[in-house]
Amino acid sequence: MDFIDHLRVLSNRIANTRDMIQTEEATKNAMVMPFIQILGYNVFDPMEVTPELNADVGMKKGEKVDYAILRDGKPIMLFECKKSGGSLSTDHAGQLFRYFHVTDARFGVLTNGLIYRFFTDLEKPNKMDEKPFFEFNILDFNERDVEELKKFAKPLFDVENILNTATHLKYTRAIQTRLAEWLTQPSEDFVRLVSTDLLGSRKFTASVKEQFTAITRQAFEQLIGEKINDRLKGAMSPESPSLIDPLPVAPSATAATAAPAATADTPAKEAQVVTTAEELEGFHIVRSIVRELVATRRVVMRDAQSYCAILLDDNNRKPICRLRFNNIQKLRIGLFNETKDEEQFSLESLDDIYNFANQLRAAVASYTTPVLVQTTGGSRAEA
Incomplete structure (x- = not known):
């Protein structure tokens, strides 16, 4: 090895x-x-x-x-x-x-x-x-x-x-x-720096600071979302070189045919798929929830037009959940039962994903816990 x-x-x-x-x-x-x-x-x-x-x-x-x-x-x-x-x-x-x-x-x-x-x-x-x-x-x-x-x-x-x-x-x-800190909570000095050329003759007042702090945070999120989308598009073309370091996102659409449950919403044109900042944040929330069970690199995201699938080991037969965020005014999460049937739940905000922590951990555990079966000799062995 x-x-x-x-x-x-x-x-x-x-x-x-x-x-x-x-x-x-x-x-x-x-x-x-x-x-x-x-x-x-x-x-x-x-x-x-x-x-x-x-x-x-x-x-x-x-x-x-x-x-x-x-x-x-x-x-x-x-x-x-x-x-x-x-x-x-x-x-x-x-x-x-x-x-x-x-x-x-x-x-x-x-x-x-x-x-x-x-x-x-x-x-x-x-x-x-x-x-x-x-x-x-x-x-x-x-x-x-x-x-x-x-x-x-x-x-x-x-x-x-x-x-x-x-x-x-x-x-x-x-x-x-420092950049990670600015991504979620831009400092006043950083906001002042990036907004200087945009303000013109306007002074950097408290209200302007509040306005541009929100804009700066949103600009960061959109930039990251666009970079991820570029990565997805580039990965779909075998001849296209990777422009940025690999991210924990698996864009392959061909593997979706491996299980019938995943073929219903397979997009006809992958180029239309756009990974949003909300989907990215939801993905990281799910990763953090199941972190105690598996290494985060094993939890990957595969985006499609109608939903964003989160899988274990990039395996379509190991779904953890689906983020259905295409209608940003109506967030939903899809969870799977023992027979891999999906049940959807509404979310008031992304924080509500934590309310389903037990179900998410149970989904991961079902793929990582050895199954004991009875052998002909009466002993038990891992399946």
Whole structure:
């Protein structure tokens, strides 16, 4: 299997067992050690992976690093572990800060088994930065994340190569975070900046600020919707190159013929399909609801003219729900019973999707829970 395949196997296992892992020690054994092994390091060789490495700091004796990755007998990467789902705030990175200062390692990793935050010393030499330059979520990653993580793998590990891209990664991540904040809540300075040339002689009063804040937010949503629509159109043409990074949207219409339930509303002209900002927001709400059951990358959206289907694993036989938002004044959600018959419910707003959280989780669980069948010998086995 490829590097990414090993990560997917671990991701699925963790998604199914994370509720059983309650302690820091269990997190290390079930989550962190397999992760380190995927990077190519032998967790059973103390000359390569040393648990509980002594890292005395000043008057503090007996300080230990949870795991130290060694090369030529010297630490190159330190792992500080918290229990599964535990906080990874700066307050919880105190030990890692101290260890980093007294060892030769250039990279520190703070993890709770689900999220891995990678630190180095970009700001001041030999002093670990307060903010990570890279973050990897084992339950939600894309190919770009995997390519960055691969640089830490044993066969490819090169300190200078990682440091050369660390600054770029750090600031790219910071800018993405800021843009995401502006997408939902544009700051006054940003609204003032984008509206300056539009106001002419008008002053930036409180009422103007309120008006242009709403316009800016709407412009963001429409821009993203148009980009997604361009992606959908481009994906339908095999000869058309992708202009933007892949999104968690599966535009293929040919797979809709796999199940009779999905053929009734199949559009004659896919080019007429437009993914709206409301559909995109509804898709992300559904993803967040079922997030505790499956990795978000497994939940995809397939848009059509009359509805927007949300599927598990891009499989038309695994429908989670349908968003029927074409009439924005009358939002509806379609849910499926055990026989895959759709029942539609009205929504007053997108927030009402959360009222159907149990049904959405049940739909996903029906595809992920093994079915026990009775064998001829009287024993039970997974179907």
